[in-house]
Amino acid sequence: MLRLPKNFESFPEARKSGFMKMKVHKDNGGKIVGTYCSFIPTELIIAAGAVPVTLCATSEEPINAAEEHLPSNLCPLIKASYGFALTDTCPYFYFSDFIVGETTCDGKKKMFELMNGIKDTYVMQLPSSRDEIALTMWEAEIKKFWKKLEDFYGVTITQEDVKKAILIKNAERDLVLEYLELGKLNPSPISGYELGTKLDTLSFIPSMEERCKQLRERIDEVKADWESNYKGKINRKPRILITGCPNGGVRDKTIKVLEELGADVVAFDACNSNREKIEKVDTTLPVTKALAKKYLNINCSVMSPNTNRIKFITDMIYDYQVDGVLEIILQACHTFSIESYNIKKAVLAKGVPYLKVETDYSKADAGQINTRLEAFLETIAV
Amino acid sequence: MLRLPKNFESFPEARKSGFMKMKVHKDNGGKIVGTYCSFIPTELIIAAGAVPVTLCATSEEPINAAEEHLPSNLCPLIKASYGFALTDTCPYFYFSDFIVGETTCDGKKKMFELMNGIKDTYVMQLPSSRDEIALTMWEAEIKKFWKKLEDFYGVTITQEDVKKAILIKNAERDLVLEYLELGKLNPSPISGYELGTKLDTLSFIPSMEERCKQLRERIDEVKADWESNYKGKINRKPRILITGCPNGGVRDKTIKVLEELGADVVAFDACNSNREKIEKVDTTLPVTKALAKKYLNINCSVMSPNTNRIKFITDMIYDYQVDGVLEIILQACHTFSIESYNIKKAVLAKGVPYLKVETDYSKADAGQINTRLEAFLETIAV
Numbered sequence: 001m002l003r004l005p006k007n008f009e010s011f012p013e014a015r016k017s018g019f020m021k022m023k024v025h026k027d028n029g030g031k032i033v034g035t036y037c038s039f040i041p042t043e044l045i046i047a048a049g050a051v052p053v054t055l056c057a058t059s060e061e062p063i064n065a066a067e068e069h070l071p072s073n074l075c076p077l078i079k080a081s082y083g084f085a086l087t088d089t090c091p092y093f094y095f096s097d098f099i100v101g102e103t104t105c106d107g108k109k110k111m112f113e114l115m116n117g118i119k120d121t122y123v124m125q126l127p128s129s130r131d132e133i134a135l136t137m138w139e140a141e142i143k144k145f146w147k148k149l150e151d152f153y154g155v156t157i158t159q160e161d162v163k164k165a166i167l168i169k170n171a172e173r174d175l176v177l178e179y180l181e182l183g184k185l186n187p188s189p190i191s192g193y194e195l196g197t198k199l200d201t202l203s204f205i206p207s208m209e210e211r212c213k214q215l216r217e218r219i220d221e222v223k224a225d226w227e228s229n230y231k232g233k234i235n236r237k238p239r240i241l242i243t244g245c246p247n248g249g250v251r252d253k254t255i256k257v258l259e260e261l262g263a264d265v266v267a268f269d270a271c272n273s274n275r276e277k278i279e280k281v282d283t284t285l286p287v288t289k290a291l292a293k294k295y296l297n298i299n300c301s302v303m304s305p306n307t308n309r310i311k312f313i314t315d316m317i318y319d320y321q322v323d324g325v326l327e328i329i330l331q332a333c334h335t336f337s338i339e340s341y342n343i344k345k346a347v348l349a350k351g352v353p354y355l356k357v358e359t360d361y362s363k364a365d366a367g368q369i370n371t372r373l374e375a376f377l378e379t380i381a382v
Numbered sequence: 383m384l385r386l387p388k389n390f391e392s393f394p395e396a397r398k399s400g401f402m403k404m405k406v407h408k409d410n411g412g413k414i415v416g417t418y419c420s421f422i423p424t425e426l427i428i429a430a431g432a433v434p435v436t437l438c439a440t441s442e443e444p445i446n447a448a449e450e451h452l453p454s455n456l457c458p459l460i461k462a463s464y465g466f467a468l469t470d471t472c473p474y475f476y477f478s479d480f481i482v483g484e485t486t487c488d489g490k491k492k493m494f495e496l497m498n499g500i501k502d503t504y505v506m507q508l509p510s511s512r513d514e515i516a517l518t519m520w521e522a523e524i525k526k527f528w529k530k531l532e533d534f535y536g537v538t539i540t541q542e543d544v545k546k547a548i549l550i551k552n553a554e555r556d557l558v559l560e561y562l563e564l565g566k567l568n569p570s571p572i573s574g575y576e577l578g579t580k581l582d583t584l585s586f587i588p589s590m591e592e593r594c595k596q597l598r599e600r601i602d603e604v605k606a607d608w609e610s611n612y613k614g615k616i617n618r619k620p621r622i623l624i625t626g627c628p629n630g631g632v633r634d635k636t637i638k639v640l641e642e643l644g645a646d647v648v649a650f651d652a653c654n655s656n657r658e659k660i661e662k663v664d665t666t667l668p669v670t671k672a673l674a675k676k677y678l679n680i681n682c683s684v685m686s687p688n689t690n691r692i693k694f695i696t697d698m699i700y701d702y703q704v705d706g707v708l709e710i711i712l713q714a715c716h717t718f719s720i721e722s723y724n725i726k727k728a729v730l731a732k733g734v735p736y737l738k739v740e741t742d743y744s745k746a747d748a749g750q751i752n753t754r755l756e757a758f759l760e761t762i763a764v
Binding site: 128 | 493509516719
């Protein structure tokens, strides 16, 4: 049973209403920079007086068009990103002054070369490790991006501008984390489907104040609801942690189904969630070093080695009282797919059931996934 | 019709005879470092008094075992590399004191994490671009690898040691290039199947002198043969350039078939061939900078952008008088697969037919590939 608030905004609805707000922002001379990944230091974009927006990447629709240029055996998120650009069907891509990509994975790295033929696509070169050499390189990349923003917009970005943006983003991270930590409450008062959808659509709201206001209100509402209706009751639903690839494009056939089958999705080790929110930018360090350090520590599987992620997940299993872990792998995502070998071992070593689902954006495997999720929940004794 | 010399050594034969030589080397206290990729600056390994050897990665046999740990939708070269290690069936892996991997692609980067559980696997962090930031980072990685070799073997590697090794490797590159440039002769006096096989087995010969002696003899033999039997005759065979992924594991169902069907495979834009051999290490620069520059310029598709490769291929089409280009993509190799979109455009713009074959190490698609190659050759008017 899926429990959603009366005013729940679905992803398509949020995308649409965000589009109107973004148009107003743009019509008033506002600047917009399009991004695809949580490794991009959006503080710099904010410091340049622009709005960073996460671009469309979670729909099956433009994939056929993308496959005219890209191989079909490729991550659906990458194909969708490119397909939206190619078919000019992502309003946020259309509104973006330029795009900033990153060399996180092979597929995106090479896709951005083609995207650059559609719209100016600046690529940040992300290293794969976290030692001093990598940190030095990444800090240099951050300085280069700073310069790119200054040159592109013809503005000067001061240290103070960036410091202010860091405080704004850190505050947003804290708030998002407070929202996500509603999942720690037991019994769970909020649907994981709602949590994920909200976080994926947050950047469609150009005003940071509006964004934080919505989150604050919903957090307070859920907390009040918990006090009145959940506190002290015994939970009889299995509590699931979601890990792996970005799940926005497959949320309906995984997270929604789990909740319809009677589970509570309570925790996320995902790009839009704890993975990026947990570590703040250190305000005591020089700004470029602080940004470099924070973003390099995001425990995405593109990093190698990425042992942090194992500790992160096992900590979350404890903190969120998790009964089972579902790892979502998008088709042909080599880094998460290979890393899942060690994730599975670590989760099982904690005595927690683990299921890996590899899927794409088509509906073809929805029935099969449903059956597997059903069987998975049966193995979880609560 | 495949024309091979009487004393042609097949890959399995060369692997076997190399094994005996390597055993003698090892029994006499010789050092061996295993590698998988032409981005590794083998000069440093030679300077440490060790022999760099290219490890087994081109057979289907160990792939089933590898898939116990790795996803099946992954490059066969990566699965084979890991499978040989896991099943302990690569004698060179067995003899290696340690392994040196690299973060060239997502699959290898993450596979090396697992390989490190089997044998000490040191990973060089390769950047994806070629600007000053990347060059600085890669030079730091080269210095770090230098230190790793010193620490591992308890030796001091001097600048002079490295300079000597650079001269040795540059001379070998020149010789290999002279061997490859036999393909420029028209009509072609040497089989591309022979060229590729020889280059893939070269590092199985521990003695550099022996290696160069064999190449020198064969070059002289082929040149003499050309003077007597080919010079001045009219070529009636289509001349093919091979590009794309390492082709050692699929040579029999692609290159061999092309030649059996009456084509001459005359040129290679491949890891074991011109791609790594064309640029020497600059002996006028400080050694670590010179090594960094040379290796960063290898035009593998993991680099982004990698426009050099287009010029490289179109130059080769002219220099080797190429009538058709076959691009070989190993299954799920995202970088070569995506880059092939631009390669195809560039080759066709030269008026040269282009065919892309995506395959793995199984024999299942051999018949289908045969049919496609036959059709491809029919389109090439000579």
